[in-house]
Amino acid sequence: MSLPPARPDPGPARASRARWHPLEVLFWLAALACYFVLPSKHLILTEIAILALFALSLDLILGYAGIVSLGHAAFFGFGAYVAGLLAKHQLASEPLAALLLAGLAALLLGFLTSFLVLRGSDLTRIMVTLGVALVLREIANRYAWLTGGADGLQGVSIEPLLGLFRFDMFGRTAHAYTLAVLFVLFLLARRIAHSPFGLSLQAIKGNQLRATAVGIAVNARLISIYSIAAFYAGVAGALLTQTTAFASLDVFSFERSADLLLVLIIGGTGYLYGGLIGALIFKLMQDYLSALTPQYWPFWIGLVLVVIVLVGRDRFSHWTRPLHRLADRLDWRAGQARRATVSERH
Amino acid sequence: MVLALETIGLDKHFGGIVAANGIALKVEKGARHALIGPNGAGKTTLINLLTGLLQPTSGRILLGGRDITAVRPHRRVKLGLARTFQINQLFSDLTPFETVGLAVCERQGLGRNAWGVFGSRPELVAEVGQLLDRFGLGEVGDQRTGSLPYGKQRLLEIALAIASRPSVLLLDEPAAGVPEDERHAILAIVAALPTDVTVLLIEHDMDLVFKFATRISVLVNGALFVEGTPAQIARDVRVREVYLGETAHA
Secondary structure, three states: OOOOOOOOHHHHHHHHHHOOOHHHHHHHHHHHHHHHOOHHHHHHHHHHHHHHHHHHHHHHHHHHHHOOOOOOOOOHHHHHHHHHHHHOOOOOOOHHHHHHHHHHEEEHHHHHHHHHHHOOOHHHHHHHHHHHHHHHHHHHHHHHHHOOHHHOOOOOOOOEEEOOOOOOOOHHHHHHHHHHHHHHHHHHHHHOOHHHHHHHHHHHHHHHHHHHHOOOOHHHHHHHHHHHHHHHHHHHHHHHHHHHOOOHHHHHHHHHHHHHHHHHEEEEEEEHHHHHHHHHHHHHHHHHHHHHHHHHHHHHHHHHHHHHHHHHHHHHHHHHHHHHHHHHHOHHHHHHHHHHHHHOOO | OOOEEEEEEEEEEEEEEEEEEEEOOEEEOOOOOOOOOOOOHHHHHHHHHHHOOOOOOOOEEEEEOOOOOOHHHHHHHOOEEEOOOOOOOOOOOOOHHHHHHHHHHHHHHOOOOOOOOOOOOOOHHHHHHHHHHOOOHHOOOOOOOHOOOOHHHHHHHHHHHOOOOOEEEEOOOOOOOHHHHHHHHHHHHHHOOOOOEEEEEEEOOOOHHHOOEEEEEEEEOOHHHEOOOHHHHHHOOHHHHHHHHHHHHH
């Protein structure tokens, strides 16, 4: 019997993409290390983690399913207010339970509004999502007896997490809490991205006509991921309320949705880390620049954006390729894979 | 005679234009049936009606005796009706392995699985590997589809339809645009399709049609003009006039 041709089997190669890359492990270790090494930076790191989760949410629909949204703050804001109201009226005083409920409420909203984004071009979707966010903002503004209107939701007090950990003024609990939630939801998103379902979303993004011809129920898949993304955004919003004990109309603002797109433009879409890296760069840049020029910092953000678009993402990833190659060389899985093929042959 | 695919009085009007006019097509089970006709005869409209991208103004479509006129496009695939496209419709950012694996997952009803890891099941890997090898795509299974040469993409186009394990396969000009030296690969694949798959071939290339088909229907101005064996069609004077005559001019 002749030996099979010596080429890597594409199957295991694809499955191994779902395994952890050393750079990923490094990324999360660094995030964890920041908690211990930078005790004075809990507040901004918490903000970064919340923005990262929010961006991860947009990446799920934009980077995987190709749905553009300029109103993703709708779900963020909805989650924020639901969490605030749950805490204020002590309907669910344990933060983690309230977080879950806020996420589920946003999921329901996502499900109901998903039907609006099924049809139409990118432009239609931009307008529809923008409209939904604006409508929600006005509703929150109008029903001031419930939401506090333009004054924001006052009198929110957050109980200790799990009944054990108080939200302290240094933001230690808040930071650990948001980082943990981000990590868990990231794991879930990662699982989804590497699943047959996740692949079918990429197929829909790539070519809807062919996706249908392969037997994919396009609309049902889009509704699912849109609802899941709304859950993520709702949780991010709820985290903001819980860590600041406040919610204002600003959570629905157009700027929040627009900034989110900037975050993904900076970090890139379709590989899950884009939102996290983008959030980190965006917040640090905002923090640094606004300290430097309190009035004109948006100018510099705009400049960076123009440079990114002009230079092109491909060239950026080209520059970081040596880093990837180094990481691949350090990769412990390469050895494992070799051993696996050898043992299969025998 | 068992029919794999049948249309009954299929009409499609676009405003005042009649794109399909009472088409009564009968495709026998296991047939190698070719559909030819001059440009604008309504071949693409008919395919879109069959696959459900268009809804007929009136008439019915039966797949294996079952009325699928109201069935949505992706459900028709699950009922065994697959197609290829005249112009490649592939997922350029995915690899051929992912592309074909996706179709296999959908066929097995696992496409909604958001927890399992794609490519981790040995059966899937084996099936996709076999299919890719059969279509001469084994070597490039892990490359980005968009970077493959046109001929390879054309083969993937057919492999993807086969991965759905259709009972009826609609081939829309499989050799369109393929350079001469790669055409034989396509022809060999088309000729080697399993006999239990019923094939309806839409093609301009008369060479391919007469080499491959056991039955030919000619479509003119949205209506079935004539139907018969290749020999009958080749002899038919009217067909020469409306169709072959026209291609001679072109």
